[in-house]
Amino acid sequence: MTHSRRLPTYFISHGGGPWPWMAEQLQGPYGTLAASLQAMPGQVGVTPKAVLVISGHWEEPEFTLMSSPRPPMVYDYYGFPPHTYQIQYPAPGAPELALQVQALIQGAGFTARLDPQRGFDHGTFTPLAVIYPNADVPVLQLSMRVGYDPQQHITLGRALAPLRDEGVLILGSGLSYHNLRELGPVGRAPSATFDQWLQQTLVASTPQERIHCLLDWAAAPAARRAHPQEDHLIPLMVAVGAAGDEAGRCVYHQDDFFGAITASSFMFGG
Template identity: 40%
Template sequence: MIEPLFLAHGSPMLAIQENAYSEFLRSLGQSVKPQAIVIFTAHWESQVLTISASDEVYETIYDFYGFPEEMYRIKYPARGSSKLAGRLQAKLEAAGIPVRLDTSRGLDHGSWVLLQKMYPEADVPVVQVSVHPFLSPQEQIEIGNVLRGLDAEDILVIGSGVTVHNLRAVKWGQSEPEPWALQFDEWLLEQMQKPGYGELLNYEHAAPHARMAVPRPEHFVPLLIALGSGSPDRAPKEIFRAYEFGTLSYLCMAF
């Protein structure tokens, strides 16, 4: 059985960096051997949940600007799985969640930067799914709930985002995290351990420094989806945490 994960994709520079986080991802990939991957990426937004449904090799999308040239030469030639995409579509529609299929979109950096560290051979089928950032937290959890049970089939569900993601607040060159960023993540960890996730679903109003940490929700909602997809019999657990530029969180969770 493979636990659903929330993984921070952080800076695109992770693609060419060797550090504690890249080593963690490499080790994680060596220890977790899925039959397929379903990844919800913060860098694909749509008002209707959209699922990549192709058996072809994905195009590698470079959805970032001004980075070293070597990053634009990286290819991550994973294949999709139309069969798994169809299964997800059926599950979500049965739960009353509108869904579309997409047969042409490539993997954005919210997906391939993580996956090329975890599975560098690109030998695991990948189904990429969009997020609708403006659904309520409860609705995001319910999307995850629909995916419960995939873990028993060794299908790895990943929410790819960042808990503290405010690019206007980054402190370039600062290695120590800002206190407010720590306080926000600590609050999240505390709430996820409570029955019904405590005040997590009201995080916008209840969490300390919520507006600073989450000025826009697209990077936060993959956490809620991954959390919802986990077994209620397992306690959420922190599996990695670090900070870059003072505020950018690399908190990762297993559910």
């Protein structure tokens, strides 16, 4: 099945925990993020055949794909109101696509396995509940690989790129700044500094420069202040790998997230 248009890829900042189900928060720090996620179906332009999500909340020793036709829920957050542990995002899984993606990953020289038990974590169900609130688009979640090797995840993205011509939306879900100990005013400067580097790298650089910079991301200004552990940055590598030579643009940006933090999301191609 070939679509007449190649779908873009995304790296999105998905926000904290189950925020869409906490309406009082939406009035404050989440209004801008919510609007950017609601705008995505229009940017994509067609309803995807499926969404392939690489979430900053799932890593395995080898690349792993959820293969359940009806994925369960993973409530991987702490200290939120009781009702947020009853959330359902009943999107169908995509077991046939999982087999196809497994073959693509193996074709790139990696091992890849299927996990029939794995469910949607909040890196997947939280943004998708805003992007596709009817839960009517099949969703396939793909793990990161332990070790966070940028080159491996860029290579993974390149292997997934043909899916863009088959109606599959590739979505890297993390946060452009993820230092939970420095979320208040202390994070203002490092988040802004690292975001400037991201904008230069992802929007203003050539595709070749983009890859070169991302491979050496830890040398960027304030890199380890922004990402003491890079689990929420590595999904970007997959989105960029799948983007090939296509340009990037910033589709979400605010400098007062949680009052002080600079956060962004990016779209490639499309």
